[in-house]
Amino acid sequence: MTRKGPEGLLISPIRHGTVIDHITAGQALNVLRILGITGTTSEEVSVATNVASGRVGKKDIVKIENRELRKEEVDRIALIAPDATINIIREYAVVEKKGVEHPRELLGVVRCPNPGCITNTAEPARSRFIVVRNGLRCHYCDWLISKEIAEHIL
Numbered sequence: 295m296t297r298k299g300p301e302g303l304l305i306s307p308i309r310h311g312t313v314i315d316h317i318t319a320g321q322a323l324n325v326l327r328i329l330g331i332t333g334t335t336s337e338e339v340s341v342a343t344n345v346a347s348g349r350v351g352k353k354d355i356v357k358i359e360n361r362e363l364r365k366e367e368v369d370r371i372a373l374i375a376p377d378a379t380i381n382i383i384r385e386y387a388v389v390e391k392k393g394v395e396h397p398r399e400l401l402g403v404v405r406c407p408n409p410g411c412i413t414n415t416a417e418p419a420r421s422r423f424i425v426v427r428n429g430l431r432c433h434y435c436d437w438l439i440s441k442e443i444a445e446h447i448l
């Protein structure tokens with residue numbers, strides 16, 4: 295999926311869409327998974343991994359043409375790439391640039407790993423997780439997700 299543009303640029307500019315920059319190195323493919331982008335969807339996507347970056351050492355970059363991310367999508371990205379910046383592009387220009395927000399609570403974003411949790415029953419409550427210092431805590435059963443958060447994102 296990586297393309298080389300002119301002058302050795304890793305990724306060529308896009309006309310309309312979203313550039314997600316400063317993704318934690320190694321998380322680009324999880325970002326795509328969170329956004330529901332797979333090899334069979336039609337988006338034109340460019341990915342650069344392990345790009346040198348003064349700020350975080352190495353970073354990943356994802357560019358998605360003709361798609362502007364919604365807030366819930368950005369919230370999901372924050373879980374695995376807390377330093378990411380979201381750039382909305384129109385006519386090759388950045389019209390909006392924002393850091394990911396760090397919500398205190400996540401509704402319907404993460405699946406509780408506890409099979410007995412009320413959110414995993416036949417008539418499930420909507421999942422609700424509180425963001426705590428060492429991970430995410432289920433509002434209903436107190437289950438703590440402290441690593442591999444990407445595996446639990448709905």
Ligand SMILES: [Zn+2]
Pocket residue numbers: 406407408411412413432433434435436437
């Ligand atoms: Zn739970």
